[in-house]
Amino acid sequence: MTSAIVVGSGIAGLTFALHAARRGVQVTLVTKGGADHGSTRCAQGGIAGVLFPEDRIEDHVRDTLTAGAGLCDEAAVQVLVTEGPQRIRELAAWGVAFDRDATGRLRHGLEAAHSFPRILHAGGDATGLAIESALLRRAREAGIRIVEHAFLADLVVRDGAVRGVRLLVEGRSRMLTAHAVVLATGGTGQLYARTTNPAVATGDGIAAAIRAGAEVRDLEFVQFHPTVLAAGTPFLVSEAVRGEGAVLVDEDGRRFAFDAHPDGELAPRDVVARAIAAQSGRVRLDATGIPGLSERFPSIDAAVRARGLDWTREPIPVTPAAHYLMGGIVTDLDGRTALAGLYAVGECARTGVHGANRLASNSLLEGAVFGARAAAAVAWGPLAPAASPVAARAERVEPAGRHHDMAPFSRGALQRLMWEHAGLIRDADGLRAAARTIAAWRATAPNPVAVAAHEDVNLLIVAEAVVAAALARSASVGAHWRADAAPAPVARELTTVGAAC
Structure with a gap:
């Protein structure tokens, strides 16, 4: 068998x-x-x-x-x-x-x-x-x-x-x-x-x-979902909410998504996510015009209310977050x-x-x-x-020198590094800096024993591959956006x- x-x-x-x-x-x-x-x-x-x-x-x-x-x-x-x-x-x-x-x-x-x-x-x-x-x-x-x-x-x-x-x-x-x-x-x-x-x-x-x-x-x-609650622990606010008619507004209450794409809030996710990130102030999702929010979106409604917000009466703060590979x-x-x-x-x-x-x-x-x-x-x-x-395989970037000023590895440090240099918007300098840091962390990582340590090693391996791929693709396309190209x-x-x- x-x-x-x-x-x-x-x-x-x-x-x-x-x-x-x-x-x-x-x-x-x-x-x-x-x-x-x-x-x-x-x-x-x-x-x-x-x-x-x-x-x-x-x-x-x-x-x-x-x-x-x-x-x-x-x-x-x-x-x-x-x-x-x-x-x-x-x-x-x-x-x-x-x-x-x-x-x-x-x-x-x-x-x-x-x-x-x-x-x-x-x-x-x-x-x-x-x-x-x-x-x-x-x-x-x-x-x-x-x-x-x-x-x-x-x-x-x-x-x-x-x-x-x-x-x-x-x-x-x-x-x-x-x-x-x-x-x-x-x-x-x-x-x-x-x-x-x-x-x-x-x-x-x-x-x-x-x-x-x-x-x-x-x-x-890497796809970044445009609308995740920016209050408390990240919680996704489904795209279906925008499909039902919710709109994105800036701090002045202006709908800005149409500045980036003729489909506005229903443009592809990468476009909407970058449009939100480009705003200098807080972005909010206005779903107040949708009837029956609690019945149509019970899980989101519970999460919103648990944060002390009432999205039937006022727009709620949202921000992009990493969502799908x-x-x-x-x-x-x-x-x-x-x-x-x-x-x-x-x-x-x-x-x-x-x-x-x-x-x-x-x-x-x-x-x-x-x-x-x-x-x-x-x-x-x-x-x-x-x-x-x-398939082209990007060469691994080895650490140069001793990196006395490099922060010690932690999962949080890796996550911040990836968010800054391999997130919604990338460029060659940032990606190379990330590659050097990740290579140095990998070179000094101890052999893992506990599950959390194995996970950290896996995250470093995948982070290295993500950064190498982002460096190799020099043009912007889809969810991969190079500010320098x-x-x-x-x-x-x-x-x-x-x-x-």
């Missing part, structure tokens, strides 16, 4: 597990925290899909390609959009109660850069939680083995193939072996001082893949990496669907679509590697991933 270990318990990992188990694969799912502690449960906005007769597949494809600024893999986008409706119907069959109107018809909302209101929600702004809960319940009913509080210390590579994982469980090392390992470990939001990501998002899967020799790409494309471990259309036996799905994977900027609400869709495809590939032949794409011409540029795979 074919066996597989999937690391991560979000929509991508759980979809893989359910489909693989149904195909006769013996699945073990391991997760760093509790099984419901990942990013999926935090997803407010919803899931995009062509489910209504007024909408068209080609329109969703076009919207995705446009948001990606010409750098999407068109084959991957076609897979995402054409297979997406089936996966959404499957989620409903598995118990996800998508919101419906009084007549029983699915409610569907509009988000930035979509040409049609094709976004489904569950529980108002609790879509991710509804999906996470339904999939976990289904996995437990199916008897899938779930190992919680198990940290991925490394991949086990033998004879050029990934054969298992080394875990830290309650402080002890433990090795599991299988025919295939599927990384579904999420993103890298903890690289930054402000993020919407949960504390577990420390890039563990990407770092382990880099150590094992897998290809990574497009790590310079468009790049990651390079895969083909079935989740295979260039390492035999290793697969990647979800946010840690670079499928090519997002290009330089993810279209809103395509992330949950990506996890469901490519999680299912990876399951079919593992069941068919788990050790077949994808063709290795031609002109924007790159937007072209329908096919990446080598689609051609090779």
Whole structure:
């Protein structure tokens, strides 16, 4: 019997597990925290899909390609959009109660850069939680083995193939072996001082893949969500709020988003985020004109009120924060990496669907679509590697001198460094300074023992790769904005991933 270990318990990992188990694969799912502690449960906005007769597949494809600024893999986008409706119907069959109107018809909302209101929600702004809960319940009913509080210390590579994982469980090392390992470990939001990501998002899967020799790409494309509460602990205010009519205003009450883009508040996320960052004073989101805020957005309403604010009466302060990684471990259309036996799905994977900027609400869709495809590939032949794409690998920047004036490493120091030099706006001088500091920190880092120390090493590895990628791409495009360079011409540029795979 074919066996597989999937690391991560979000929509991508759980979809893989359910489909693989149904195909006769013996699945073990391991997760760093509790099984419901990942990013999926935090997803407010919803899931995009062509489910209504007024909408068209080609329109969703076009919207995705446009948001990606010409750098999407068109084959991957076609897979995402054409297979997406089936996966959404499957989620409903598995118990996800998508919101419906009084007549029983699915409610569907509009988000930035979509040409049609094709976004489904569950529980108002609790879509991710509804999906996470339904999939976990289904996995437990199916008897899938779930190992919680198990940290991925490394991949086990033998004879050029990934054969298992080394875990830290309650402080002890433990090795599991299988025919295939599927990384579904999420993103890298903890690289930054402000993020919407949960504390577990420390890039563990990407770092382990880099150590094992897998290809990574497009790590310079980090999406910053424009509207995160700027009061108390960061809390995302869904783009769906702007889709319902909320507007951004400066300290004088002026709507400024149209200065940056003709679509104003519904422009692509990178444009809106930079427009907010360019304001010299505090930016607020005005949702006072939207009726029924507490019913439509119950989670956001609770978070706003917990901070002593009443968004039904006054605008609320917002700021950008690191939100989603468009790049990651390079895969083909079935989740295979260039390492035999290793697969990647979800946010840690670079499928090519997002290009330089993810279209809103395509992330949950990506996890469901490519999680299912990876399951079919593992069941068919788990050790077949994808063709290795031609990808430039930036040279590591070594520390120069002793750096007597360099601040000692701490996670907070790294997050501040990345926010300043590899955040919303970058330039060569800042990126080179960041590269030198990160290289020096890596060179002096002790061997990790505890989980937190392993996470710090992983963050440094991924930070180094993000900065190197941002230095290598000298033109501004999508979410990667170089203050020292002109924007790159937007072209329908096919990446080598689609051609090779």
